[in-house]
């Protein structure tokens with residue numbers, strides 16, 4: 682698959698860190714399976730992975746009011 686961001690890179694399966702802000706917290710989910718662009722590094726996640734990430738992020742947020750790092 683060709684990257685939709687840079688339109689030149691090829692995306693290959695790999696692992697990346699997903700990070701996001703949830704209200705007042707910054708949540709990082711480590712070692713997330715994704716397709717990663719070899720050119721710009723943009724990561725693409727499948728729907729199953731996105732569901733999983735969202736659950737991890739919710740759990741992390743509910744367990745702390747500060748920074749949390751989750752491993753999947």
Ligand SMILES: [Zn+2]
Nearest residue numbers: 684687718721
């Ligand atoms: Zn790209």
